[in-house]
Amino acid sequence: MAKSCKGLAMELVKCLSECDCVKVEKRSYRECAGEKSPSISSECIGLRETYFNCKRGQVDMRARIRGNKGY
Numbered sequence: 001m002a003k004s005c006k007g008l009a010m011e012l013v014k015c016l017s018e019c020d021c022v023k024v025e026k027r028s029y030r031e032c033a034g035e036k037s038p039s040i041s042s043e044c045i046g047l048r049e050t051y052f053n054c055k056r057g058q059v060d061m062r063a064r065i066r067g068n069k070g071y
Contacts, residue, residue: 005054012051015044 013029016022020039021032032040033048 005051005058008047008051008054012044012047015041015047019044 012033016029016032019032019041021027022029025039033044036045
């Protein structure tokens with residue numbers, strides 16, 4: 001279960017690496033993922049929310065019994 005969100009994390013990093021926030025402004029991935037900027041595409045924002053829900057599911061006891069959803 002520890003690696004169930006790894007695929008989402010890799011997709012989020014790939015999406016953020018193509019955004020202007022990382023390319024042009026030379027900011028870190030963490031800074032770009034943590035803000036609501038127009039330089040981040042809506043696809044990256046959706047991936048960020050999905051990744052957050054996946055990580056939250058890892059600490060939720062009900063989800064730990066059933067297992068994380070495979071994304």
